[in-house]
Amino acid sequence: MYYQFGKVRPHLTTRSLNPENQETPIHFISFIEPVADSIFYRRNHFPYPILTPESFTLKISGSVHYALLINYSDLLKLPSKSKRVLIECSGNKRAYFEEKVFGEQWENGAMSEGVWKGVPLKNLLEYTGIKAGVNEVVFRGRDVGVKSSQLIHYERSLPIAKALHTDVLIAYEYNGKPLSQKHGFPFRLIVPGWYGMASVKWLNEIILIKDKFTGPFQTNDYVYYYKNGTSEQVTTNHVNSTIQQPQDKQLVKSGTHEIKGIAWTGSGVVSKVEISFDKGDSWEQAKLKKIPKEHQTVSWSYPMEFKSGNEYHISVRATDNEGKTQPAEAIWNKKGYGYNAIMQITVKAE
Amino acid sequence: MYYQFGKVRPHLTTRSLNPENQETPIHFISFIEPVADSIFYRRNHFPYPILTPESFTLKISGSVHYALLINYSDLLKLPSKSKRVLIECSGNKRAYFEEKVFGEQWENGAMSEGVWKGVPLKNLLEYTGIKAGVNEVVFRGRDVGVKSSQLIHYERSLPIAKALHTDVLIAYEYNGKPLSQKHGFPFRLIVPGWYGMASVKWLNEIILIKDKFTGPFQTNDYVYYYKNGTSEQVTTNHVNSTIQQPQDKQLVKSGTHEIKGIAWTGSGVVSKVEISFDKGDSWEQAKLKKIPKEHQTVSWSYPMEFKSGNEYHISVRATDNEGKTQPAEAIWNKKGYGYNAIMQITVKAE
Structure with a gap:
């Protein structure tokens, strides 16, 4: 009868x-459900x-025995695989x-996470046949623009061993x-466990090469330039976590409610999430909402009594089964990639 | 023929x-056009x-000679006024x-700005007749919730002199x-020049009183609590400005392009907007896009040559015709209202 105003x-x-x-407004969305396409970052x-x-x-060429030009409807007929995967920007x-x-x-x-369905790249590369000496596989998207005064496509490579991961x-x-x-229609490369720059959208060409790929998104962007002058390519996601509720500087209602968030890592799986109320002097374990899986976030929570008038300092850190844990301070690098300090x-x- | 992907x-x-x-994503919207309802903050x-x-x-009661209950369709028949007004949250x-x-x-x-049409409150108060000794006018919205363990409406007052402003x-x-x-359907109070808390949405009741109104949104929230222990109610907008383009820490393309933004003030009008590239040692005047008007933002711009590899520190400050100008540091107050330091x-x- 009465009109209820639109959902927030x-x-x-x-x-x-x-x-x-x-x-993506990560403070408010549940990673228990896949992230809706409309709010995918x-x-x-x-x-x-x-x-x-x-x-x-989709063209596959370069150092292959049989170059291929596969069209959309044919690709959809090939054996496929569905996998829930997190994609996080470096x-x-x-x-x-x-x-x-x-x-x-x-x-x-x-960062956003959901279920991707597609054809394993490995299967396609088996059809074409990989020539001896292939070192890298280059992926070229259809997005084009000017970079360093040149008109180029977005393109990135993977080492052949990674490209062959099932x-x-x-x-x-x-x-x-x-x-x-x-988000990449009709084809997008999905590289689980690597930062998002590897998952090339609007994928159009795949080129197998014997050399090292040196495109600007490989050797200029997406490189960790450290303070000591060394550098290294951005690849695997760092172990990380985020508090989704409450938010920093939020005025929370007094009473008991849950502190909630997510944790994830690049290789291996999250083994524990810990929370501290004394700036890291002591840590308690948060409860994980499911058994952590590779390449997926895991939601965690911790029930807490908030007393009126009090202030609370909350720290959270994740650790994975390879022993990697979030540092107190992130490793500074010139382009600002891979931040994963304790939140x-x-x-x-x- | 070819499909162009959706507008960003x-x-x-x-x-x-x-x-x-x-x-509202202020860095990207033009205040030269009114802000669309869908992105009004x-x-x-x-x-x-x-x-x-x-x-x-809309009920008008309290210290009046003739209490009134006006319905929607009747209010729309009364002489109206349209005014472009900025509303800014304190x-x-x-x-x-x-x-x-x-x-x-x-x-x-x-903050958002557009054209409001409605009936001057003064006209309605003239119909009801204001009794001698009225001090304040209380405005009650239909939004309700629990605050300090009590179920209350959102309500705020204006001093009678301000309420009678045309x-x-x-x-x-x-x-x-x-x-x-x-945004307040069917009625919203619009108080030009005061921070947004005064412009009560879903306005339902107007009550004239001889005392001082002491609701929590008047005497607890929307109060400047200063460091020295004094306090003062939040009323008029402070003189202020914002750089809309480029953004802080943005990598800009080299070449000449315009630095753009807006400026505004609570009473009076903006008289000048100045820009500095040496942290305030010297200031140059930005160009105003129109003659500043009361209760409206004015857009400004400044053409600048950006040279590849260089870093630029940009400061902007507005001054109004009452001589008020943005301070180097905002006056800190416990609840964080009225920030207007030089950007x-x-x-x-x-």
């Missing part, structure tokens, strides 16, 4: 519009590509570096539907 | 969902109210206080359309 809902947080870079290097007939083909949490770095100031939400997919579905246009917030009870 | 667009930035508090104290038949009436820019304060960490976008409106349209449900960003040219 979170929106993407805009970091830039040209190209479009928008962040968006990280682009160039404007969205125009969809042409050529977008619907610039996620960049805003938290204490000595600020230039670039999009991503907070916690440059979980690396040529995905064409997300959460049971064709990939959306903004710390302060809240006050009303 | 900014979304509201979520600060909390219950109640819904969402910020949202600041709520309680869940959205349920729309009932009583929502469509917590806008709270995130920038250096000694952090609790509460929603609004950045720049807890620009104070009972608005029923925004940008030529009925107010939307999330400073650092960018690097690629």
Whole structure:
């Protein structure tokens, strides 16, 4: 009878519009469900590509015995695999570096997780036949733009051993539907356990090479440039965690409620999530909502009594089964990748 | 023939969902056009109210000669006024206080501006007749919730002199359309020049009183609690400005492009906007896009040559015709209202 006003809902947080870079409102979404396509974070290097007939083909060439040009409908007929995978931007949490770095100031939400369906790359490479001496596999998207005064496609490579991992997919579905246009339709490479720059969208060409690939997204961007002058390529996700509720500086209602968040790692699985109320002097274990799985976030919670008028300092850290744990301080690097310091917030009870 | 992917667009930035508090992506929107209803910032104290038949009436009572109950369709027949007005949350820019304060960490976008149409409150008060000795006018919205263990409506008062200002409106349209449900349908008080807490949404009752109104949103919230122990109510907007493009820590393309932003003030009008590239040692005037008007933002710009590899520190400050100017440091107050320090960003040219 009476009209109830529209449901409240979170929106993407805009970091830039040209190209479009928008962040998932991670404080409010549950990672127990796959992230809806509409709030999947968006990280682009160039404007969205125009969809042409050529977008619907996938070419495999270079050091192969039989070059292939597979069209969309044929690829969909090949044996497929579905896998729930987290994709995290290597610039996620960049805003938290204490000595600020230039670039999009991503907070916690440059990451999303859901179910990808596609054809294992390994199967396709077996059809083409890999020539002796192949070292890397280059993936070229259809997105194009000017970089260092040159018109280039977004392209990245994987070492051949990683490319042959059975979980690396040529995905064409997300959460049971064709990939959306903004997230790589019709094909996207999915590289579980590596930061998102490896999962090339609008994938159009795959080229096997014997040399080292030296495109700018490989040797200029997506490189950790450390303070001591050394550098190293960005590859595997670091062990990490985020408090989703409450938020930093939030005025919480007094009473008992749960502190909630997620944890994840790049290789292996999360083995524990710990919480501290004394800035790390003592740690207690948070409860994991499911048994951690490779390449997926695990939700955790910790029930806490908040007393009116009191302030609470809350720290959280994750550790994985390979013994990696979040450091007190993130390793600073010039371009601001891979931030994974222990997360710390302060809240006050009303 | 070829399909061009969907237009990119900014979304509201979520600060909390219950109640819904969402910020306008100010870095990307032009204030030359009125802000679209869908990206008007949202600041709520309680869940959205349920729309009932009583929502469509406006009751004026208390110290009046003739109490009134006006219904929606009758109010729309009264002589009306349209006015372009900025509404800014008093917590806008709270995130920038250096000694952090609790509460929603609004950045720049807890402000929006557009055209409000409605009946001047003064006219309605003339119909009812104001009794001698009236001191304040209380405005009660239909939004309800628990605060300090009591179920209360959102309500605030204005001093009678302010309530009788001809620009104070009972608005029923925004940008030529009925107010939307999330922004106060069917009636919203509009108090130009005061921070947004005064512009009560879902306005339902107006009560004239001889005493001082002491509701919690008047005497607990929306009070500047200063470090020296004194306090003062939040009323008029402070003189202020924001750089919309580029953003802090942005990697800008080399070449000449415009630094853009807005400026505004609470009473009077903006008289100048200045920009500094040497942390305030010297200032140059930015160009205003129109003649500043009371209660409206004015857009400004400054053309600048960015040279590849260089870093730029940019400061901006507005001054109004009453001689008020933005301070180097905002006046810290416990609840984090009225932040208006000179805005400073650092960018690097690629």
